[in-house]
Amino acid sequence: MSTTSEPLKRVIVTGGSGYIGSHVIFALQETRRYKVISIDNHHNSHPKCLDRVAQIARDALPKDASEQDKDTAEIDAHACDLTKPDEIRGVFERYGKGGIWGVIHIAAYKAVGESTEKPLLYYANNVGATVSLLQVMSEYGCTRMVYSSSATVYGTPPIIPIPESTRLKADSPYGKTKVMSETVLEDLCTAEPERWRALSLRYFNPAGAHPSGLIGEDPKGRPGNLLPLLAHMAVGRVKDDKLRVFGNDYPTPDGTCVRDYLHVIDLAKGHLLALTALADDSKVFDNCPTAARYKAYNLGKGNGMSVLQIVEAMRKATGYDFKYEIIGRRRGDVPDLTADPSLAQKELGFFAGQDLQTMCRDLWNWQTKNPNGYDTEAPSPAAAQQPTSVPAPQPTAPTSDEPKSQPISSIASGPTAVPTTA
Known part of the structure; x- marks a missing residue:
């Protein structure tokens, strides 16, 4: 996309070196209209990630790129703890009063299971x-x-797919932190309608990676979400012999929980559309029932996938013969979280067009090019153009120094923990 003659808008992305944050930065840089500032404490993210994102932006610049275009490819990165x-x-x-145009707030603790065990940690950090x-x-x-919110704000929703008008009744402390943060934002916009404008994005399960394979999901420790755990199993980083599935007696087609997966690139573009809608000339707030310029939108595909469907899709993408066992339900999990994204489609122009096959392909491309995540040497620009195909390792029994389950600790990477694994 060509640049305009307008000066760059400085935008802060919290959790910028996390999985979702890095792809949001990519989407912002791609427009060449923003100067991105990343804030991250690297609790569950990797500083190297920002070097990779900047490389993607530099490689995309035309030969006759202006100095302003070149500036958009460089990220101002700050190590910062948002609780301080x-x-x-x-x-x-550093940027002065009025120096920052807007903020995309992604950083948060995000594990449903952990939040039920450590609620004070989640309220202090997220809210x-x-x-x-x-x-x-x-x-x-x-x-x-x-504001990057979550589908978990709906709890167990009475209607599927879920419209934004659904009452907010989260079932886990994690989900409740998202409800509380949304409430704070709405109250602020109500109190100062001439100053504040905000959009909350209630999104579902992001998947995949940038097709270059340069950036992707690389949680520290054992992954707490389904798809990265499957990728780690297939590449040999997690040596469990079986995937543990939390419950198969839910009111869903195969009894396992259903989630609305969307490609992380589509999700990132949704954040960009929301940021654009905060401009002074935006029309998205014209139909608000009050003077407050605040709205919430669902981002998703509108059709959910079950745990077992995801396992099968990853089996096809990786060639790895996943084994699984059913164990009891996990507290805080919801049977079905499938979005009704029609409002975001109508008012923001959002559309999650990439399918599950593409998500799994791009995830596996990232994982095979980076078997040790960001500790792997970055693929060369030539290598990054081609998907990698390597034989997937076969299941092995857990080693004594890699237990079958570990505490989950995660930050700055996105919304819902998938109800599947420890």
């Missing part, structure tokens, strides 16, 4: 950090936010 207001303030101070961030934004005249 002084650290947030230090970042904003407290959001309040601190908003307070500092207000101090520096930055009053636009895209």
Whole structure:
């Protein structure tokens, strides 16, 4: 996309070196309209990721790129803990009052299971950090936010697919932190309608990776979500002999939980569309019932996939013969979370066009090119153009130093934990 003559808008992405954050940065850089500032404490992300994203942006520049175009390919990265207001303030101070156009807030603890065991940790981090961030934004005249929320705000929804008008009744502390953060945003927009405008994105399960294989999902420790766990099993990083599935007695076609998966690139473009809709000339708030310029949108495909369907899709993509066993349900899990994305399609122009086969292919391309994640040497530009195909290892029994289950600890990577594995 060609640049305009307008100056670049500075945009902060919290959790910028995480899985979703890095792909959102890619989407922003692709427009060449934004100067991206990443805030991340690297609790569950990798600083090397930002080097990879910048490489993708540089490689996409035309030979006659302007200096402004070149500037969009470089990321201002700041190590910052959002639970420490002084650290947030230090970042904003670098750019001065009015120096930041908007914020895309992604960073959060995100594991449903862990949140039921450590609720105070989740409330302090997810809600407290959001309040601190908003307070500092207000101090520096930055009053636009895209908030990465989650489908878990709906709890067990009465209607599938889920419309945005569904009552918010989260079943887990993680989901409740998202409800609370949305409530804070809506109250702020209501209190100061002439200053604030915000959009919450209730999205479902992101999957896949950038097709170059340069960036993808690389959780620290044992993955807590289904698809990266399957990829780690197939590539040999997780040596479990079986996948443990939490429950097969849910009211779904095969008894396992159903989730609305969407490609992470489609999700990132949804964030870009939401950011664009915060511009002064945006029409998305014209039909708001009050003066508050706040809305929530579902981002998803509108059709869900069950745990066992995902396993089968990854079996085809990887050639790995996954074995699984059914164990009891996990507290906090919801049977079906499938989006009704029609409002986002109508008002934002959002469409999640990439299918499950593509998600699994791109995930496996990332994993095989980076078997050790970001600790793997980056693929060369030539290698990054071609999908990699390597024989998948066969299942092996767990070793004594790699237990079958570990505590989940994750931050800055996205919305829902998938109800499948430890």
